[in-house]
Amino acid sequence: MIRRWRLELITAVAVLVFIAIFLIVSAGGNHEFTGSDDVGSQKIAELTGHPVESFKPLIPQYEPPSGEIESTLFALQASFGGVVLGFVFGYWLGQKKSLPGT
Amino acid sequence: MHIMEGFLPWQWCVVWWLVAIPFLVLGIIELRSMMRKDREYLPLLGVCGAFIFILSALKLPSVTGSCSHPTGTGLSVMCFGAFITSVIGGIVLLFQALLLAHGGLSTLGANMVSMAIGGPLAGYAVYRLLKNTPVNIYVTVFLVTAVADLVTYVITSFELALAYPAQTGGVPASFTTFFAIFAVTQVPLAILEGCVLALVFKYIVALKPEIILKLNVFSEEQISRARRQDEAEPSAGGRS
Numbered sequence: 001m002i003r004r005w006r007l008e009l010i011t012a013v014a015v016l017v018f019i020a021i022f023l024i025v026s027a028g029g030n031h032e033f034t035g036s037d038d039v040g041s042q043k044i045a046e047l048t049g050h051p052v053e054s055f056k057p058l059i060p061q062y063e064p065p066s067g068e069i070e071s072t073l074f075a076l077q078a079s080f081g082g083v084v085l086g087f088v089f090g091y092w093l094g095q096k097k098s099l100p101g102t
Numbered sequence: 103m104h105i106m107e108g109f110l111p112w113q114w115c116v117v118w119w120l121v122a123i124p125f126l127v128l129g130i131i132e133l134r135s136m137m138r139k140d141r142e143y144l145p146l147l148g149v150c151g152a153f154i155f156i157l158s159a160l161k162l163p164s165v166t167g168s169c170s171h172p173t174g175t176g177l178s179v180m181c182f183g184a185f186i187t188s189v190i191g192g193i194v195l196l197f198q199a200l201l202l203a204h205g206g207l208s209t210l211g212a213n214m215v216s217m218a219i220g221g222p223l224a225g226y227a228v229y230r231l232l233k234n235t236p237v238n239i240y241v242t243v244f245l246v247t248a249v250a251d252l253v254t255y256v257i258t259s260f261e262l263a264l265a266y267p268a269q270t271g272g273v274p275a276s277f278t279t280f281f282a283i284f285a286v287t288q289v290p291l292a293i294l295e296g297c298v299l300a301l302v303f304k305y306i307v308a309l310k311p312e313i314i315l316k317l318n319v320f321s322e323e324q325i326s327r328a329r330r331q332d333e334a335e336p337s338a339g340g341r342s
């Protein structure tokens with residue numbers, strides 16, 4: 001049995017360890033959990049000696065007006081992927097069931 | 103791994119766009135000829151694309167106290183190669199640049215070179231190295247995915263270091279600085295992503311092994327051995 005579900009077990013353990021690390025890190029100090037993209041941008045500002053605000057977009061771009069709208073768009077992105085995933089696996093499962101013996 | 107809009111001098115934006123464009127063009131040509139040949143590939147293409155969409159939307163907290171996201175390109179590069187992967191990755195990055203202000207149009211070239219081209223190419227190299235060895239196919243998927251993820255961030259660090267060399271130490275010193283931010287954050291994410299995509303690959307093999315065979319991702323013998331291991335208790339030993 002263990003052999004059959006080996007990969008599932010490994011993945012579950014990896015997820016649990018990941019969560020445990022997160023809990024330990026967030027308990028031990030005041031981390032803000034900002035995106036590493038922003039940390040990178042701050043480093044650029046540090047290296048060049050120009051403040052972050054002085055970096056103006058070269059091409060004007062739309063910015064989500066609030067964190068809520070941004071999270072909606074991210075959720076849309078992920079759910080789009082989820083829909084495709086569920087559809088395809090369901091399609092394959094249906095194909096397999098209707099063609100027994102393969 | 104996004105370089106934010108405006109954070110790359112325009113000369114470098116042009117350079118990275120020029121690197122990215124041939125990959126996109128070849129990818130689109132390959133996609134078209136594949137679609138004309140056989141529609142059966144479309145569902146698998148959907149799965150590979152879906153994973154890049156989902157995983158790059160998930161910003162996960164990591165050991166350094168900052169958040170980053172996995173890339174999900176490993177599966178796609180194994181099944182369809184680097185050119186087609188660059189197109190799928192490019193679509194995701196374009197979406198994020200246009201709607202989410204994550205990365206921008208001018209830095210899209212640089213971001214594509216790291217996430218949609220460079221990382222997948224490194225993953226592909228690992229795949230070619232391990233393809234004809236007795237290494238378990240799920241271990242291969244794990245390594246390909248993790249390497250594609252990590253190398254994405256190595257390349258981002260490199261791009262930033264080239265554009266912003268440190269005053270003392272130049273490009274290498276600056277590379278170390280950026281690499282320290284991204285790479286340490288990314289190692290746990292890369293491991294997690296490797297596990298998840300290996301698991302997904304197991305389900306693809308269970309449901310639709312013919313497509314993996316048809317694309318010649320792995321040999322028939324490798325796949326049937328993996329399936330035997332999944333489906334039954336082996337009588338004795340077996341490779342792990």
